[in-house]
Amino acid sequence: MTIYARTTTDKADCPVCGTASRHRHGRYRRRLDDVALSGRRMVINLLVQRFRCPASACPQRTFIEQLDGLTERFARRTPRLRRLLERLTLVLAGRPAARLSAHLAVPVSANTLLRLLRRRLVQPRARAPRVLGVDDFATRKGHV
Template sequence: MAVAARATSPEAPCPGCGCRSSRIHGRYHRRLADLAVAGRKVVIDLVVRRFLCETPECGRRPFVDQVEGLTERFARRTPVLRRTLERLALALTGRPAARLAAHLSIPTSANSLLRLLGKLPDKNPGTAPRVLGVDDFAFKKGHVYGTILMDMETGARVDVLPDRTSETLIAWLRDHPGVEIVCRDWASAYAEAVRTVCPDATQVADRFHLWKNLCEAVEKCVGEHRRCLVEPTEDMTADTADVEAGTAADDEQSSRLVDELRENRVAVPV
């Protein structure tokens, strides 16, 4: 669905010097994608005007009038659509967010959503979260590793450190006080950093490493006691087959009884 619109303001402020100008230099069309209406994709065909700044000292002579709340410089989406796509990308990331956006009739690609995320301003928290998650990740697997910090109560990313050394984490913890619980892996560098800066903080292992260590311990235990397991014999196999045959016979007999009762119009609870 296309919506035709035209900017009618007689003058506009220059983005360079701030002086208002009414000298029109020309017009052109802009096509802006907007939120869907009744499940239909919406495109706004907007006619905007170019103005000439009348201040001689201004370096930006021609400029385009921006409609507040509708247009942004070089944008092909309305601000409300851009914010909606940013929220989808923050919640679901690339491909899942793109599939949901297509279902909402605001189609876009996974790469476009990732570019929107890359343009979001970074947050610089003054204090650390109460429950801090610390783990390493690979910028380039096998070569360059960094550290990601998470708020374990909200699941939000707090910061990304350029390496996984204790010195870098120590400097970050000193600049961001307030940690009470640290959820980390078994890296000794992280443990040393927390003990140095936050000796009163409780250190716990994250869920992934707990399950990983449990699986390794069970596998080791089973391997050590493999001889305690009895090898199946022919008698055990025959007993198992008899049990399975008896169970199948009982199920067949029960089904036959239910069918007979229903044929005689006897109420049978399901």
Template sequence: MDVNELVLTVFSGLSPLVMEDVADEGERIVVRARTPLDTAVCPVCGASSGRVHGYHWRTVADVPVGGRRVVVRVRVRRLVCPTRGCRHTFREQVPGVLERYQRRTARLTRQVKAVVKELAGRAGSRLLAMLAVGLSRHTALRTLLRIPLPIGR
């Protein structure tokens, strides 16, 4: 197995992104990636757009590897809607990987929710710290409160 295959295996949850570089910075691993050059859908009118208005960097935390934090820096495009009446600019989203306004990847959020569902507050934040996921007890409680209640009797 060559290095590129190993990187793709370890960071398989980031597969919708185009990975450009993985750097070992001691206590953390930094992954540089970009979104694919596909078109994106305007959230206002639903038209497809590939016209780039600009770029910006998003930095999100991902699932730890080998007891070290993983930081993903993603170059995201800001696109312009081609519809004459709309002309709205919007940032492309990567569903299943990067959710809007979030500082964690979707798979790290799932793991955090699983821990805080069992151990809320201080206990959850202590366990997550041992798993190399820095999270305060207040954030653990906010995450717990965001989990929808089960529908049933």
């Protein structure tokens, strides 16, 4: 199943400097695999917009808009599908996760699953906290 969609946003934030831009610079078609729908493989064919960064000092001249919860930079899968595949790989490991992914109509090779997981483990998921409270240093019983 394929869903064809296009964005209608009129501004986006530069991923490098964070400056908001309203300077559209063309469109770009993305093909995203998503979790299955009624046991069928799901593809989102999404027409996104390219913007020009207005900050003169920014090294990123143009960038593609990202849709929260639907797209990630350079990704060919939705965040929802990526998380599902990461969890399958964490619980089952490569080959069993690959076999189950085929049954779930999101077939992915064991090597790809391991690569996805490795990439996620290398990237920090959240910013490091700037301020810590006393409770953040509390230790669990039995652990020092």
